[in-house]
Amino acid sequence: MVGSVIPSSQVLIDRMLAPVDWANTKLFVEYGPGVGTFTRPILDHLAKDAKLIVIDTNADFIDYLNGDIDDDRLIAVHGSATDVEQIIAEHGFDHADYILSGLPFSTLPPGVGDAIGAATGRAIRDGGAFLVYQFSPKVRDFIAPHFERIDRGFEWINVPPATLFWAWRDRV
DSSP, rough: OOOOOOOOOOHHHHHHTTTTGGGGOOOEEEOOOOOTTTTTHHHHHHTTTTTEEESSOOOOHHHHHHHHHHHHHHHHHEEEEGGHHHHHHTTTTTTEEEEEEOOOOSSTTTTHHHHHHHHHHHHHHHHHHHHEEESTTTHHHHHHHSSSSSEEEESSSSSOOEEEEEEEOOOO
C-alpha cells in the first residue's frame, strides 16, 4: 500500500521541501500521502491562509488522515493524481503552486505515469514545481516532456536511498 515500509527520513523531507517558496504558496498538492509523513511537515510550513490538497487512491489513508490531522487547511481527497486539474478546480483554485509525489512511477500501470506527468505539468503555475522523490530515476522520463527545467539530487540518508527531482515550470 506504500512505496516503502520505512517512512522517509527527516533529512529527505527537509531536502525535498527546501526549494519551496512558502510565503507565496497558496495551494500545495501531495500525491499519495499515505499516513502523512510529508503531510505534517508541509502543514508546519504552510501559511495560515493556504491549503494542502492530498490525493490518494486508497480510501483507508484518506480516512486515517482525516481522523488524525485536525487542520482546516488540509483537504484529503480519495481520487487519482490523473484528475488533479479537476480536483484543484473543485476546490476553487486555478492551479497549484507546488505538487509533491512519492508515487512509484516505474511500477504504475501502463499510461498512468504519463497521464500524471501531463496533468501535473498543466496544473502547476508558472514558477512552481513538481517535487518528486523516488527509488528509481525512471520517473524523469514521465515528467521531462512537461517541464522546462529539472534539478536532480540524491539522498543517501534514507532507507532506501532516494533520487530527488524538482521539475520547474519556468515563468512565461
